[in-house]
Amino acid sequence: MHGLKHRSRLQRIANVLLLNASFIDNLGLLNGKIGIAIFFYKYARYTDNKTYEDFAGDLIDEIYEEISTNTPVDFANGLTGIGWGIEYLIKNGFVEADADKALAEIDNSVYQNSLYRPFLLDNSNDLFGYGFYFITRLQGQRNDDNNLTTLFKKQHLIYLTDDCERILIQKQYLDFNIQSLSLETVNSFVWFLLNMHKLGIFPVKVEKLFHSLPEYIESASQSSDDIHGLSLLLRLTEYIIPTIADKGLQKILKTILIKKNGMVSNIECSDNVMIDNFIKNIWQQMVYEPYLTEVKQLQDTIGKIFLIIEDEENWNRRLDNLNKDNLGLTGFAGLGLGLLSGRMNKELRTTKVEVSTE
Numbered sequence: 001m002h003g004l005k006h007r008s009r010l011q012r013i014a015n016v017l018l019l020n021a022s023f024i025d026n027l028g029l030l031n032g033k034i035g036i037a038i039f040f041y042k043y044a045r046y047t048d049n050k051t052y053e054d055f056a057g058d059l060i061d062e063i064y065e066e067i068s069t070n071t072p073v074d075f076a077n078g079l080t081g082i083g084w085g086i087e088y089l090i091k092n093g094f095v096e097a098d099a100d101k102a103l104a105e106i107d108n109s110v111y112q113n114s115l116y117r118p119f120l121l122d123n124s125n126d127l128f129g130y131g132f133y134f135i136t137r138l139q140g141q142r143n144d145d146n147n148l149t150t151l152f153k154k155q156h157l158i159y160l161t162d163d164c165e166r167i168l169i170q171k172q173y174l175d176f177n178i179q180s181l182s183l184e185t186v187n188s189f190v191w192f193l194l195n196m197h198k199l200g201i202f203p204v205k206v207e208k209l210f211h212s213l214p215e216y217i218e219s220a221s222q223s224s225d226d227i228h229g230l231s232l233l234l235r236l237t238e239y240i241i242p243t244i245a246d247k248g249l250q251k252i253l254k255t256i257l258i259k260k261n262g263m264v265s266n267i268e269c270s271d272n273v274m275i276d277n278f279i280k281n282i283w284q285q286m287v288y289e290p291y292l293t294e295v296k297q298l299q300d301t302i303g304k305i306f307l308i309i310e311d312e313e314n315w316n317r318r319l320d321n322l323n324k325d326n327l328g329l330t331g332f333a334g335l336g337l338g339l340l341s342g343r344m345n346k347e348l349r350t351t352k353v354e355v356s357t358e
Helices: 002-023 033-047 050-066 079-091 104-116 129-138 148-169 172-176 183-199 203-210 213-220 227-243 247-265 271-287 296-310 312-320 332-357
Strands: none
Touching: 002 033, 002 050, 002 296, 002 332, 033 050, 033 079, 033 332, 050 079, 079 104, 079 129, 104 129, 104 148, 129 148, 129 183, 148 172, 148 183, 148 203, 183 203, 183 213, 183 227, 213 227, 213 247, 227 247, 227 271, 271 296, 271 332, 296 312, 296 332
């Protein structure tokens, strides 16, 4: 019975998105069409229904047609998130294409924009989209320094690391009326530096930037009502510690972890906040892989989310609040991806149990 209800909710989410996705102006990853396309590609694979795959393909075509000089560059709504989404679909086998060819124009636009903008953040909540985009463009490719395309990407990552220094150490955000960096923003910078370290690019500067992080981690972690944002920050901090040689810095970060881990375990929230946190965790899992993977805590959360969504009154209230700003991965598409992940994992565990008992 529960399985039927869960599949019914997924179907209703798909229907809502089918009816509305083409009418929204936002092309972006978190709040727009490319995020919705990712949901439909995954839902098509789950249902084995090509109709959803075709619709996702139509959304991709619309995105390419609608990109213009007025398209923003930010990760949530603009080119860096759109490009990241295309790269994600290609790498995960949903779309067959040569990424360098498919993303050539976006590569150039993002690169030019980063060179001529005086500052790479729009506001205190902005994610470091340039870092997400160019790290993702380089990852998974053959590490060949004789390849001009690879060298171009590495060179630009070095420029972006210089920008990190201006932001994190020189605090130039203060010159642009940004008083502090949010939890989400700090998470994106920590992710970028961890991946720069993993790639071995500009190691001296990356090590210097690691020393600037305790102040930001301490400050950003005060946003304790964002349980999954805080959990992500602590997870990223755990990964930083073994990468640095400075024992003093390691001790500082370990002390922060001990203090903040207790905060996460004691957070309580309403049903609506729980759903919002659940949705946020779903898109964070995609973007921050492999540092944030599905753990037991998420499985427990999925069970609670199913119970909330099965309540017809709660579900109808969510439908009544439907608008163009909550259809993407931060809204209905994100909820759909979360429920889809829960269904697939539950069915996988059931299959394993059946196999093991035979």
